[in-house]
Amino acid sequence: MPPVSVESAAERGIPDAAVARLPGYLRALDTMTASGIASVSSEELAVEAGVSSAKLRKDLSHLGSYGVRGVGYDVSHLRYEISRALGLTHDWPVVIVGMGNLGRALAQYGGFEQQGFSVVALLDHDPEVVGQRVGDLVVQPMTVLPALTGSGVVIGVIAAPAQAAQDVADALVGAGIGSILNFAPSAVNVPDGVQVRRVDLASELQILAYHEQRRVESAESGAPADGTAASASARTVGVAR
């Protein structure tokens, strides 16, 4: 393999784990801005975001060197740099597919707009639902998808039932959508190059149930209780480390 590009210093190729935490830092910075705080140390920001300061500094180091040694980070500048790294310097148009309970709730949620996204279209497969008004928008048929992607929509949200999720995903991908947020309780298969993230309430609860069960079992056998995900205590119980 030849050298290839050189990766302009930092800026390109932030590790996945770090990317997944950047939104949390952004939110913490917003909270601080609201409190009138102009400068933070990695330690303070780490507490607010719920991570360790070492992890925070390592994560930020992937975007560049925006702190001042001995002082900390300028809140508004760091906010800008993280926004830029995430690609939030402009709003991203989003289409939501599936106007059941969940889809309606999402459409009216409003939390998107604040964070750099705008819902520009709501779609549903059912002719009964098409034409209904939800919030400020009118539900449109699936056939408008190509027109949407043609005008720059690249992120799609699947709020359809599980059995329809794969069909919706296929339609989205077929129309040129490159990133999908899937709320349906099922996995969807997409070609390489298409990003999918899943949000599933039941799965999250089941993961919590596992830890609760462990706690019960530990209590029964007299062992110390399970630790938090964040802290390093759990699962290493009694191990030297």
Place this chain on the structure above:
Amino acid sequence: MPPVSVESAAERGIPDAAVARLPGYLRALDTMTASGIASVSSEELAVEAGVSSAKLRKDLSHLGSYGVRGVGYDVSHLRYEISRALGLTHDWPVVIVGMGNLGRALAQYGGFEQQGFSVVALLDHDPEVVGQRVGDLVVQPMTVLPALTGSGVVIGVIAAPAQAAQDVADALVGAGIGSILNFAPSAVNVPDGVQVRRVDLASELQILAYHEQRRVESAESGAPADGTAASASARTVGVAR
């Protein structure tokens, strides 16, 4: 450090990454049961769940040896074993705190019951909201929390606004809740031993935005497009590491 406990074969201490995927396998198995499939290979199940078959087999190996070489897994038996590992052999009662739009949507969602959870109480801080009926339940004041935990509720869902999230978390922890699912767009700090998982729509979208941005940048510089999270192509481009 001395030997410690010995970890009864498998059964105890399943890696976090594996635990996080078990709900997906469970769901895939349910789908297959519904289709009348009685036996699956790791390859088939892996496709349905959206993971690689090697990963699937490794994950399952942590719970024990429930497959038959040359044949595959018995769908219903494997389903049972995963349920057991996750602690889903009985229903877990859940309390939802915060009856705004999101809280109401969650309370009426119904997806919990199917998956081994039952919403047994809805709470809100606002006296105006207390007493209202949401679905089959009546909203109660925060003061009933200790009574709930006393009767066995150990999982709490935070559906309150961000600025109230930490107070709600403190109240939950104070009452004895051991696991929290946080829908508020903020991190909450809890003592060691309390599990917290966060679900945040805006964060997920921001992560997708990052990948979309990379796609655009790659296209501009003439490089090949970004790969899927699963594939290992992206991010290793040209870096020595």
Place this chain on the structure above:
DNA sequence: ACGCCCTTGTGAACATTTGCACAAAGTCGC
């Protein structure tokens, strides 16, 4: 101008997770 003190940015050790490849182990046809 100087030196002290504080916090960043990062190299290196450690831990976890993923992927590969194959021996072990079981079924099925004959």
Place this chain on the structure above:
DNA sequence: GCGACTTTGTGCAAATGTTCACAAGGGCGT
């Protein structure tokens, strides 16, 4: 019964992620 075939379970290596610990820098008081 037996051999061919299939698929599991796992040892090992590579990749990824986390933590530690400290040198490098920069501000601030004097």
